[in-house]
Amino acid sequence: MSEKQEDRNPFKGSFGNLENLVDKISDVLRCPVTIEDANHNLLAYSSHDERTDSARIATIIGRKVPERVVNKLWKNGVIPKLAQSEDPIRVSEITEVGLSNRIAISIRAKNEIIGYIWVLEIDKTLSERDFDMLKKAAETAKSQLLQLQVRKVKKEEGHQEFFWQLLTGHLSTQSEVHERFQRLNIKPPTPFYIIVFEFSHEISLTAERHIADLISVSPQLQTPLHVIDENNVIILCSPFSDKYVKFSTSEFINNFIVQIKKRFRNTEVIAGCGKMYSAFEKIEASYQEALTVLRLKNQFSEDLNETYHFDQLGIYRYLELLSEKNLEDKYFNSSLLKLREYDSEHNTHLVETLNVFLQYDSNVNDAAKQLHVHTNTLNYRLKRISEVGDIDLKCPNEKISLFLDMKLEKLQKNIL
């Protein structure tokens, strides 16, 4: 550091305690300031100022940043960014969790994060010079924190934060993950997979407690980590034994949903489950798969009513994309068009018949039952379908195309 810069550093020297430092930062930047440790526990906050936002109030009251604020910051990448950079980072307003515009910087010693400084941009926007100031403040905060020996209070404290790191893929090495599991006294769960429950309403505090109970006592699965995120409950699961994985998972899911519905009427819950993996860097993948299941279940609610596992999605993973393509190409299935024309001319139900027939895996008996007609009737119709639509019902390509195209038409009807 050059002499000139040192002269301009208002944070030079000792402040005795963190409260003095935080007030000094607040004076210099003319904004409310908060200092946290690496686990988002409140260490100090500027007091001259009553301008503030609800997240800050909650943090000061609870002496800790609320979990859902931390979760959000993980999800939108703010905390990972802070972990990478030594520079201040601007965070735009996030009204859902009561965060107004603010600036954050990490306090770090030897590349390890030991805390954060938060500056609220309530009615002033920080300049480049302010950013420099903040960097100097972080430097001073570093020595203060080291003196306080807050280093001991390492990141391992929060289960939730650790889980978010796993879910967002921000833990790089296998060994690091293992270490973290050990520190939390959790046997590393392998193999594992992610289950996400999506609630129709936001999850209340009462519900949170109930959910935590439900998860902790589950006899079917190990559930070492879980977190609540707006309407979703995200759970890291591991089977007790290699056998019956599917069975115990569906037991767990069904039980969970039944219990929730019993306790909270008018609440709808659906579940999505990612693939099972053994390498921890795949936690993110499994989480994303679970979210995909939920998205598609909302879109194809009838068809996927009984489905919760990513592996069971099958063609439904593909339909959205294909629907877009067909709209673009102005594609229509010639056979279905002919059948539709025939249907409307002769008051028949060839399309519906074909649909059910294919749905029941080309089994004449089952399809006939479903259609409430005689087997011979169905056979007669199939012959008709074959003639009218110019369809070879023994050709997999044709059958699959028809199956898909009918699903796609239905999807497009739903969207319009």
Added chain:
Amino acid sequence: MSEKQEDRNPFKGSFGNLENLVDKISDVLRCPVTIEDANHNLLAYSSHDERTDSARIATIIGRKVPERVVNKLWKNGVIPKLAQSEDPIRVSEITEVGLSNRIAISIRAKNEIIGYIWVLEIDKTLSERDFDMLKKAAETAKSQLLQLQVRKVKKEEGHQEFFWQLLTGHLSTQSEVHERFQRLNIKPPTPFYIIVFEFSHEISLTAERHIADLISVSPQLQTPLHVIDENNVIILCSPFSDKYVKFSTSEFINNFIVQIKKRFRNTEVIAGCGKMYSAFEKIEASYQEALTVLRLKNQFSEDLNETYHFDQLGIYRYLELLSEKNLEDKYFNSSLLKLREYDSEHNTHLVETLNVFLQYDSNVNDAAKQLHVHTNTLNYRLKRISEVGDIDLKCPNEKISLFLDMKLEKLQKNIL
């Protein structure tokens, strides 16, 4: 027009004949210039200059722009653009047809195009001022052309140009199309469809004549229009009767290919056929469909060997897109993975067995024959597949997913 502008107009007054005008334009712009009528017949060309390109030489020799140059200009949208705009349009070099950089402008009377002026940018690039000059030249050319009564020579002359207009969707109204057909003494072919033959080599002049004979004498179909475009022969077809459309089309296609292969050894020919329509604005769609067939036939040559009609493509229309999605998602089919692992551990052929089984529409007998194993063997394997891969072979969604995913894996192998 203001007096000033008129003063600056070097094309004012009478030039006596087009040759004088074209030389004047060439003098002013210092570039080679050509004037054509609406059918691309040569009317006049500047002579002071031996700088030129091969397309211009061919045009002057033949007193007409070569068909393949005109086709190219239709396909890449230059002629449609000239039809819309009164301003000069810059055309970048098209080496395939021997066109160097040039500027074109339409000569029009009452919104009707009666000719074109072409300016070669051989070693000079035209300025904005030159463009203005060219517009004035077009104005003068207009009165000259009108005097020559070239208006009589309307666009109707060229079959090929008309066909390109249809193929590229540049004829707007049904009635206009009907009129044009009548002028060419062609009974408007409805319903119609497009067949495209793709040759492995560029089509020689000898081949062109042979192809024209083959098409004109076809007993299966009406073929009022056709055009040769690089390696492709594009044909507008219409069935003689509503019945046996499919049959006569495949007869025609097979005959064509056999004849070509007999005459030209070492030449491979594949055919693609678009959907049948009745409204002429759909010619473009049918053409594009035929091209899609050809594209996919090149990609899935084994599977689509016997396929030529767009309606028969089925799932193959979708595979490219799905392959991209799966690569992006890093998707893999869990069941197939398990089966593969089992196969390599136990030297079995479960994946291949499943593939054939699904290919043969879940028919145990046919699949067993294809696999050269006993029916019971196949049944045993299917039971194994069901257990190992955790697959329900009665569930259409699962079966279709497996079918698709196996095709997609194969596609990805081919690409890599």
Added chain:
DNA sequence: AAGTCCTTTGTGATAATTAACAAAAGGGCT
């Protein structure tokens, strides 16, 4: 070399599917 596990093939009984035909029912038309 014997034993084990997995796979393949053969046999035959049983169940299920398909095909052929006849009768009946319904809808539209004159």
Added chain:
DNA sequence: AGCCCTTTTGTTAATTATCACAAAGGACTT
């Protein structure tokens, strides 16, 4: 009403598919 055409249903015989069980062959282990 009577006719024609299409659709539905019932009956039966012929054909296929499915299943259980036994035997045999291969690969690998001990």
